[in-house]
Amino acid sequence: MILVATPDGGLFSGIGVADNEFSPSIAGEGEHFVYYNYEDDNGCSTTDSVQITVIGCLGLLNDFQNKISVFPNPFDDFTTIDFGKYLTGKHTIIINNLLGAEVYRNDNVKGTNLEIKKEELGVGVYILTLFNSDSEELFSTKLLVE
Numbered sequence: 001m002i003l004v005a006t007p008d009g010g011l012f013s014g015i016g017v018a019d020n021e022f023s024p025s026i027a028g029e030g031e032h033f034v035y036y037n038y039e040d041d042n043g044c045s046t047t048d049s050v051q052i053t054v055i056g057c058l059g060l061l062n063d064f065q066n067k068i069s070v071f072p073n074p075f076d077d078f079t080t081i082d083f084g085k086y087l088t089g090k091h092t093i094i095i096n097n098l099l100g101a102e103v104y105r106n107d108n109v110k111g112t113n114l115e116i117k118k119e120e121l122g123v124g125v126y127i128l129t130l131f132n133s134d135s136e137e138l139f140s141t142k143l144l145v146e
Helices: 056-067
Strands: 011-013 030-039 045-054 069-071 078-097 102-117 124-131 137-145
Touching: 056 078, 078 137, 102 124
Parallel strands: none
Antiparallel strands: 011 030, 030 045, 069 078, 078 102, 078 124, 124 137
């Protein structure tokens, strides 16, 4: 996130700040203060701050999405969802049609992958969503069944 302040020409500082940019991945989860220090030509200076909250689940979602793959997609027989790691605990996969109706649900997803067969869905376009045990969305993608 690029940081902008007025008057121009001051310096930003704080955990996660580098070259007037704030990086949540560097700062980490939690509450962080970013400071802006400005000094004019007369030697007068002032400092202001803003509090930024980094929520860890957003990073988890992005990181997890990069590890999950669905192949083949589109498919005409079956598709495999590879989680990129071994899932333990209670995970849920829900597949909805484009009208929002739930057409498939598995509340006990474990292991490293899961197969979905064409006959479980039928021909069409669907939205697949993976949730953790706290009902937080970890991954979502479009499925095309031919």
